[in-house]
Amino acid sequence: MGNMVRKAFALRLKPGSLDQYIYWHNNIWPELKDEIARQGIAEIILYQIDDQVILFSSVKDEGAWNRLWESELHHRWAREHMEPLMHYRDDGVVDAVEMREIWHFKPEDKV
Secondary structure: OOOOEEEEEEEEEOOOOHHHHHHHHHOOOHHHHHHHHHOOEEEEEEEEEOOEEEEEEEEOOOOHHHHHHOOHHHHHHHHHHHOOOEOEOOOOOEOEEEEOOOOOOOHHHOO
């Protein structure tokens, strides 16, 4: 995947909303898939523990997530499907805490 940057975030779900959260991601709008790619996000992996979603991703540059989260299409997705399920800031952007990568290992990288 070239010179991708790895990004990870912790997101907070509202209690009892996990099933709906999974449903909407399994049924993501095709135009949102296109917007994700257009903003430079090459891969997204979601994990869940309790009422948290841990999002891992590979992006083309540091600004990819902010561009997506600030796009009109993502704001519409949030209003229609995500705001009832998770926590958002007052400006309509998901309340995400960026996680700091502290270690990464691939066996082919060993010295």
